Amino acid sequence: MGKGPHLPKTTPNVARAKARKQRIRAERKAALEQEAAGLGITVLELKQRKFQETEKTIAAQRQRERDSLRQAQAERERHGYY
Known part of the structure; x- marks a missing residue:
């Protein structure tokens, strides 16, 4: 059986979206590499540092939430609500 004319696998919109994603990914990668080079470390080390900071x-955020909940509970108990 003969094959028909070749058709693109994606529509122009999908192709544009993929190109945009690829461009953004490349920009982020370049920014990470530049930052790592500025600090004199590898990209992996930089990612690990950022992860630890996060x-x-x-x-810290969870601790603040726990503290405020505990404080609210103490307030309620002080005023006789349980």
């Missing part, structure tokens, strides 16, 4: 930030 973890610390999240942990």
